Amino acid sequence: MTPKKATLIASSIASLLALVKLVVGLMSGSVAVLASAIDSLLDVIISVFNFFALHKSEQPANQKFNYGYGKIESLASLVEGFIIGCSGGYILYEAIGKIISKEHIIELNQTIGVMVFSLVMTLGLVSFLSIMVKKSKNQVLEADLLHYKTDLLSNGGVLLSLAIIYWTDWQIVDAILGIIVALYVMFSAFGIVKKGVLNLLDRSIDEELSQKIETTLKNSPISSYHGLKSRISGNTLFMEVHLVFDENISLLEAHNLSEEIEEKLAQNDTTLHWVILSHLDPYDDSIAKD
Template sequence: MFCKDPIYTPKYATLIATFTALCLAVGKLIVGIMSGSVAVLASAIDSLLDVGISVFNFFALKKSEKPANSKFNYGLGKLESLAATFEGFVIALSGMYILYTSCVKFISSHTIENLHYSVGVMIVSFCVTFCLVWYLQKVAHKTNSQVIKADVMHYKVDLLSNGAVLCSLVVISISGFDKLDAILGIAIAVYIMISAFKLIRESVLLLLDRAIDPHIFARVQEVLENAPITSYHALRSRLVGNIIFIDVHLVFHAEITLLEAHRICNTIEEQIRALDTSLVWEINAHLDPYDDSEFDVILQRT
């Protein structure tokens, strides 16, 4: 999201993913219809869904990057999590459809024709998907985009399913056991639905303002504990895309000047931001002359 190199921006990545998924979907759909392989057809349907998801993600990212305004004071960063949640539900639905189709194929007798075409298209699909996952992982590492992380998980599932389909087709060509195609389709469907549940869960937690990762939170606490302040309290955090929001109350000696307290506060904020420069930090520090409990005692005495 905040990457200087255009090729590693989330929007550019979604365009590449869209074009790649479209090409793979068309190729697998043609071969799947020709061969009658339920596993290849299931993979084709999954790729078609990838196209729709990637287009949706592109517009979600475009909207989420718009600056804050009078209506949305904190920006539209949560659109990324909404897009990822939507993607998870679509993946789950595709898994259910693949499961249904595979069960029907398993019960009924079917023979795979033009097996060499199916093997060829799955080899190409596996290699292309591998390259796409590598690229998306690099973008996710540079930007920490929730949508791209969801895409990485999604295409890793595709990579595994493509590899499994390829292996099954090779086994079928050797053994002639056509029902392995349907059995593998069932296994892929179950794996897809489990992955979708994990993705939905992670996205919903972000929509509910889940706190940042414990190890990053502990490092923030370490900075505060080593700072030249009396104490701190009301430390809170939440994550939106690659933006970390931190709220904290910093307690200073009552005699300190406002200028000096402000200088120390700026230093603390710089140290926190230096913990991970790939993230965007929004820090809201409130300066207190007393701890809240001490202040209550002072008010009772006056």
């Protein structure tokens, strides 16, 4: 299954949850359920946005965009994080308003039933997206997964608060939980925005993959290497490295060896598309410049 199909499934489930929770939230007066409904509605908008972002990012490079459209995924992640942060701010606003107005929840039994249904559906969606992220390592799906994990936590918290209200009639629990969920959502949004910004700024690959690359290069039939650079754009890893060979080696032999090295490098993560630019040097020109 492709990442685009995964986003369609996510948006369909989010649409159903948003509709059900919105109706019950308005009927019951629960700020936590209403906040959850608004969050699910935002999920729909975000998933649809992600679908079109993925569709565009998969288009091949052209004369205008020589390196493709992979950065659109980072841009989509950035927008998604901003929207999630805004939803957290709205939840916080509603929760504080309920504390001031001291409104009570009505139709408590139906509200609990809806949140149980929502919790089960969201758990299934999180499990599905977790599998898809492991397979594709797609940044947009990863942001979606984080968002739905946040939903899972908030749904569980809402259900717990409703149970406490059911047994104790402590109505303020609903608002307190709303504040906690809001703060957590805004914190999660910050992480998504930060990652999107770093990728747009061409941050190098993560330390674990970088170590694997260096190990592969050290075990290769070359004298040394230097000038190693890398960045991620969508699902493509762009890498540049200078490979130092013995000065007596033929150009053809050095070329063939460099291709073998590039193939070994790409085996470090087969979920990524590798674009490697190898400079073939007869000596370490990084030392010569010094």
